[in-house]
Amino acid sequence: MGPSMIIAVRHGESEANLAHRQAGETPLVYERGDDVVTLTELGRTQAAALGRLLASLPGGEAPEAVWCSPYLRALDTWKLAQDAWGVDPLPVTVDERLRDQEAGEFAHYNLAAIQERFPEEMARREAAGAYAFRPPGGESLADVVARLREFLADLDGRADGRRVLIVAHDSVVLGLRHVIAGSPDPELAAVLEFAPVLNAGISVWRTGGGRSELVRFNDVTHLGP
Template identity: 50%
Template sequence: MAWVNALQWLNLTRHGESTGNVANGTALESGAEETGVRERDADVPLSEKGRAQAAALGHRLAALPEDERPTMVVASPYLRALDTARIALAQTSYAAPRDPGGLVPRVDERLRDREQGVLEGLTPAGVRSRFPAEAERLRRLGKFYYRPPGGESWTDVALRLRGFYRDLEAAAPGGRVLVVAHDAIVVLTRYLVEGLSEREVLDIERAPVGNASLSRWRHDGGGLVAVCYNDVSHLTSAGSPAG
């Protein structure tokens, strides 16, 4: 069954590049067991590149036709996502922060990133070294259903997203919504909206969701249909490398 069919437009973006993304990439390249991120996940900030990406996203939103512009913005409470929303909206005339009627991001904790539990801060090499039994359980169960101790499976995240979108449809029927969150939220929203199978969503997930990329669905009278997915053209045209 497809979900989220009462909205006119649904737009999703992943946060801009964070310092955690940079640290994780460096750790993977070096073969380290830990990412080196010291902040708790909720407090990881944007990098300078990430802030530029958020601004470029804002210019893309500002250029939308008036009847496609978001009427509501909802963000993950995590700093990197909330700052992406604020920076992007600051580039749009229809969301002027000093305007009492201006658009400001709402926060919903159900949009937070997937929780890793005891594996937080570890690279795949670190998981294999320190939690070999969990690495084997992940291999056996598969990414979609595996839940690390103290963490969440992809299906756990999908469950909280179902509740989020039900509430969103009730609060803004026929609305045009922008959701600013994390890569797992973008992928699993596609899973829900398009009624995908486990195999289909994991095939899609193999291609990383770009930082500050834009994914859009519009209502065609029968339900939401895809307009674009993981679009980073606005980052290239703005002179900020995609990724």
């Protein structure tokens, strides 16, 4: 049967998100490892707003269990959301398959710096398409989808009939949209139409019995104006 509902959330604004936004089109080298980047003050505020949203849900819609990316910004988002919700601690499973898309040799650079340092790879990216391109030592979006398909298959057995909250990343939420819809992999590029998933954006599917219904996607109305 599988979970009865899947609620997927991107983490709140991270320090790296802020650094990349401030750099704009100027080349940026960001030294911190992707797994240890945590939240900005805005990100903490967004995580608390997520918690208040969860507290406002009717009992039949509130999550009953949590699966989380191992990256610090996702773990911190859930901790702050749970504190703001005020609920008794839910069971939390940290799953490596919910990590962000691995950028490999591009991990410390923004797009402008990659273009400056790896022009031949950027040309390869243009030729392959953003969803199919795999940076040196990294992953393509198709690679992320492959691990998410495996994750969801496992979830069917572990969260049968329960409402599940997934706290993860932009690439994970996009990949979940593709896999839950049952879309064929040759159509994966179409999911980029819905990018980017916004910080603390929430997406909801009613699932179970081999069927799924997308209720809302990338919704940030809980964050206010």
